[in-house]
Amino acid sequence: MGINISNFLSSKSKNRKMMEFQDLDHLDGLSISTICANLYKINRDDLVMFYFRDGANFASVYTKSKIISENIKWNLNQNAKKIFSLLVNTRNANAFTGDQGYQSMQNISEIISQELTKKQKEDEDKSKNIKPKNIMFGCTGTIGEKFPLDKIKLKIPDLIKNIKYTQNKYIWMKAALAIMTTDTQPKMAMEECMIGKTIIKIYGIAKGSGMIYPNMATTLGYIFTDADLSNEILSKLLKKNVENTFNAISCDGDTSTNDMISIFSTCKAKHGKINNITEKKLKYFDEALNKILLNLAKRVVADGEGASKFITVKILKSKTEQEAKKIAFSIANSPLVKTAIAGEDPNWGRIIMAIGKSEATINLKKLSIKFGYIDIVQNGKLSSQYNEKEAADYMKNSNIEINVNVASGNKNFTAYTMDLTKKYIEINADYRS
Amino acid sequence: MGINISNFLSSKSKNRKMMEFQDLDHLDGLSISTICANLYKINRDDLVMFYFRDGANFASVYTKSKIISENIKWNLNQNAKKIFSLLVNTRNANAFTGDQGYQSMQNISEIISQELTKKQKEDEDKSKNIKPKNIMFGCTGTIGEKFPLDKIKLKIPDLIKNIKYTQNKYIWMKAALAIMTTDTQPKMAMEECMIGKTIIKIYGIAKGSGMIYPNMATTLGYIFTDADLSNEILSKLLKKNVENTFNAISCDGDTSTNDMISIFSTCKAKHGKINNITEKKLKYFDEALNKILLNLAKRVVADGEGASKFITVKILKSKTEQEAKKIAFSIANSPLVKTAIAGEDPNWGRIIMAIGKSEATINLKKLSIKFGYIDIVQNGKLSSQYNEKEAADYMKNSNIEINVNVASGNKNFTAYTMDLTKKYIEINADYRS
Numbered sequence: 077m078g079i080n081i082s083n084f085l086s087s088k089s090k091n092r093k094m095m096e097f098q099d100l101d102h103l104d105g106l107s108i109s110t111i112c113a114n115l116y117k118i119n120r121d122d123l124v125m126f127y128f129r130d131g132a133n134f135a136s137v138y139t140k141s142k143i144i145s146e147n148i149k150w151n152l153n154q155n156a157k158k159i160f161s162l163l164v165n166t167r168n169a170n171a172f173t174g175d176q177g178y179q180s181m182q183n184i185s186e187i188i189s190q191e192l193t194k195k196q197k198e199d200e201d202k203s204k205n206i207k208p209k210n211i212m213f214g215c216t217g218t219i220g221e222k223f224p225l226d227k228i229k230l231k232i233p234d235l236i237k238n239i240k241y242t243q244n245k246y247i248w249m250k251a252a253l254a255i256m257t258t259d260t261q262p263k264m265a266m267e268e269c270m271i272g273k274t275i276i277k278i279y280g281i282a283k284g285s286g287m288i289y290p291n292m293a294t295t296l297g298y299i300f301t302d303a304d305l306s307n308e309i310l311s312k313l314l315k316k317n318v319e320n321t322f323n324a325i326s327c328d329g330d331t332s333t334n335d336m337i338s339i340f341s342t343c344k345a346k347h348g349k350i351n352n353i354t355e356k357k358l359k360y361f362d363e364a365l366n367k368i369l370l371n372l373a374k375r376v377v378a379d380g381e382g383a384s385k386f387i388t389v390k391i392l393k394s395k396t397e398q399e400a401k402k403i404a405f406s407i408a409n410s411p412l413v414k415t416a417i418a419g420e421d422p423n424w425g426r427i428i429m430a431i432g433k434s435e436a437t438i439n440l441k442k443l444s445i446k447f448g449y450i451d452i453v454q455n456g457k458l459s460s461q462y463n464e465k466e467a468a469d470y471m472k473n474s475n476i477e478i479n480v481n482v483a484s485g486n487k488n489f490t491a492y493t494m495d496l497t498k499k500y501i502e503i504n505a506d507y508r509s
Numbered sequence: 510m511g512i513n514i515s516n517f518l519s520s521k522s523k524n525r526k527m528m529e530f531q532d533l534d535h536l537d538g539l540s541i542s543t544i545c546a547n548l549y550k551i552n553r554d555d556l557v558m559f560y561f562r563d564g565a566n567f568a569s570v571y572t573k574s575k576i577i578s579e580n581i582k583w584n585l586n587q588n589a590k591k592i593f594s595l596l597v598n599t600r601n602a603n604a605f606t607g608d609q610g611y612q613s614m615q616n617i618s619e620i621i622s623q624e625l626t627k628k629q630k631e632d633e634d635k636s637k638n639i640k641p642k643n644i645m646f647g648c649t650g651t652i653g654e655k656f657p658l659d660k661i662k663l664k665i666p667d668l669i670k671n672i673k674y675t676q677n678k679y680i681w682m683k684a685a686l687a688i689m690t691t692d693t694q695p696k697m698a699m700e701e702c703m704i705g706k707t708i709i710k711i712y713g714i715a716k717g718s719g720m721i722y723p724n725m726a727t728t729l730g731y732i733f734t735d736a737d738l739s740n741e742i743l744s745k746l747l748k749k750n751v752e753n754t755f756n757a758i759s760c761d762g763d764t765s766t767n768d769m770i771s772i773f774s775t776c777k778a779k780h781g782k783i784n785n786i787t788e789k790k791l792k793y794f795d796e797a798l799n800k801i802l803l804n805l806a807k808r809v810v811a812d813g814e815g816a817s818k819f820i821t822v823k824i825l826k827s828k829t830e831q832e833a834k835k836i837a838f839s840i841a842n843s844p845l846v847k848t849a850i851a852g853e854d855p856n857w858g859r860i861i862m863a864i865g866k867s868e869a870t871i872n873l874k875k876l877s878i879k880f881g882y883i884d885i886v887q888n889g890k891l892s893s894q895y896n897e898k899e900a901a902d903y904m905k906n907s908n909i910e911i912n913v914n915v916a917s918g919n920k921n922f923t924a925y926t927m928d929l930t931k932k933y934i935e936i937n938a939d940y941r942s
Contacts, residue, residue: 140866141862141865141866142864142865142866142867142868142870142871143861143862143864143865143871144865169858171858171861172858172861172886172891174889174890218856218858219858219859219861219862220857220858220861220891221858332862333861333862333865411844411929411933411937412937415933415934415937415938416937416938418934418938419937419938421938423651424653425602425604425605425651425652425653425654426652428576428604428605428652428653428766429574429576429652429765429766431575431576432574432576432766433574433575434575435575436575437575438576440576456607457607458605458653496844496934497934497938498931498934498935500844500848500934501848501851501929501930501931501933501934502931504844504845504848504849504852505848505849505851505852505854505930
């Protein structure tokens with residue numbers, strides 16, 4: 077599975093699937109560097125450094141698994157006001173690696189902080205006094221294997237040497253490729269918006285195509301912006317916008333020990349101070365952040381392991397959002413629903429089954445179900461218009477929408493998932509070999 | 510998928526898998542009759558009548574889905590003291606069939622009660638005055654298709670004509686075959702035990718290989734005994750023994766609208782009155798009932814759609830049974846665990862992942878994991894004895910045991926499941942065609 081960047085950069089590439097790539101560009105205050113640390117048997121970049129030369133404000137949301145990886149423990153234990161570098165490695169999750177895994181984070185963060193301090197002195201004749209606590213880690217890969225400390229340490233000097241102060245679409249693509257594991261597609265997205273009269277950039281990359289389920293959803297997602305926002309505001313914005321984006325997707329109902337979504341702001345944009353997330357000036361940023369998170373989350377689902385179809389499950393008019401969510405994920409996680417869709421079978425009985433087992437309170441007489449625009453169930457009865465041929469034709473689409481109206485309130489929730497195919501089994505029965 | 514009874518009866522049959530069949534025999538007070546009502550396109554028996562000539566005491570546990578089938582609604586609405594007949598059909602679940610489905614139950618129960626009354630007058634010159642409420646129904650098959658009332662009505666006279674007062678292993682096999690849908694194996698089990706000085710028979714059949722998850726677990730399971738037990742005692746015994754048998758199995762985490770386990774006692778055995786389930790005399794019956802339920806439940810898992818391996822997940826020394834159950838099913842329902850086992854990959858990291866996402870409180874430092882007899886994790890660390898080659902060899906077994914010791918209490922729970930293979934997708938992406 078060698079990764080050839082040109083496969084993805086050519087607009088005619090067969091690898092382009094479901095969504096076009098967007099070209100990410102320079103973001104003031106951020107540098108990116110990638111390298112092959114030989115973590116895989118094949119020759120591919122597997123280590124990425126994001127470097128914020130003046131530091132970045134930041135916020136993260138992490139997996140809700142009771143067993144978390146050592147890098148997440150490290151991140152949670154630091155009490156830094158700024159992050160100077162985010163280092164992401166693939167192949168090894170640094171989960172269930174105990175002291176060796178945690179000490180590796182300590183060790184690497186010491187080296188990076190020293191090397192970056194040295195670099196700053198060389199480049200600018202002054203330094204920001206970078207500490208180990210200013211270094212953050214993302215890890216993804218196999219759980220329970222010894223963390224490859226030596227291989228990574230060996231490459232840090234080169235990784236730092238490669239840093240360029242101007243970024244372009246190629247380095248973003250390289251970064252998005254370097255964080256991939258079983259992904260078949262790099263995942264990038266961008267938004268631009270205004271805060272006051274200032275144009276703000278929001279760039280993001282993500283990875284993940286298995287073990288995808290809230291909370292948290294994707295394995296890794298990193299958002300970068302030049303907006304000048306405090307850690308507290310970033311945290312509130314991220315938590316709020318993750319709910320109906322990364323926490324609304326599911327590939328297989330499994331949750332990783334390593335899930336992590338972070339936002340970093342280099343604060344280079346000059347738009348004046350924002351004191352509160354309710355400020356009017358922040359509205360467009362808030363919306364753009366939601367858009368980029370949803371864009372990335374959907375790319376994760378679209379690239380879900382073995383996916384042949386993208387599925388949107390909309391629950392409408394529920395009593396509470398909680399109930400809507402229960403029903404949405406009961407459908408989105410049902411192997412029987414997902415295999416029926418893989419088989420292009422309009423087997424709506426399985427939707428009924430999944431609603432029934434969701435534990436949500438349902439008034440059957442009010443229940444309506446549509447596949448896209450096609451009425452299936454209306455007020456608890458098979459629609460008089462129902463035509464199996466028409467429904468079967470609809471199932472041939474690569475985007476399937478299931479709309480469930482429970483007509484018992486005014487809350488909605490939309491979940492995103494993909495079908496369950498033989499390819500999923502193939503990938504996961506044979507992941508480590 | 511023609512079903513040839515001789516395939517299953519020959520002891521050398523290739524279809525014999527994992528567990529040998531037991532030969533069920535005559536049970537006083539019970540008659541069985543099967544027929545082909547042409548519910549499938551192929552020629553196979555799809556309708557079974559269990560007839561209790563003097564009525565049977567009974568108890569049932571049903572699906573906990575919020576959407577239940579019309580036959581279960583019918584069963585729940587009747588207030589009978591005795592059941593004279595249980596009619597089971599396949600191909601159509603009678604779920605989401607509304608009034609047509611419910612009225613069909615009414616209609617068929619009227620015909621059966623009249624015809625059986627007539628038969629009793631012919632055979633014995635007296636009748637038990639059988640009412641529609643004394644007829645019970647089990648249905649399994651596709652959800653949401655019109656119930657095939659006419660086809661079934663047409664066959665009831667012949668079904669009753671076929672009744673013989675002496676049963677043998679062939680008629681039990683025919684019954685077990687006739688209730689199959691995607692099952693590849695009929696499921697039968699038997700136990701004999703003593704109540705006081707009287708030998709008691711307990712016979713059972715079951716079906717189900719998808720949509721298997723508590724609560725309830727299997728699609729259909731029927732237990733028959735000649736013990737003389739009241740409805741109340743049967744109900745208590747059934748509820749108690751279902752917990753660690755049919756409610757301990759999972760194939761795909763999906764729950765049917767039709768799940769149903771019933772026990773019927775013809776009360777022909779002469780062992781004197783039992784007033785309470787705590788009576789010492791009942792101990793062996795209680796144990797035998799658990800054994801037969803577990804036997805049938807395991808057969809359902811072993812025949813789980815596409816299963817190539819049988820998986821036992823034992824959680825030991827948990828604080829509460831609730832917590833043990835959470836962990837057990839988090840592992841047993843994880844697609845990533847199940848695909849790893851299908852791939853014979855000792856990917857214990859996924860067990861860790863599944864424990865982590867279970868929401869149970871875990872003290873990582875006390876956690877131990879074994880595959881069979883092989884130590885994997887000891888007190889939160891990879892065992893110093895761990896040898897990947899040995900673990901990989903273990904995974905080649907067709908029975909895989911995962912033991913998780915959480916060392917935080919004294920409660921245990923064992924769940925049973927199977928691996929997730931391409932065959933599962935094949936069966937379920939293509940079920941209705």
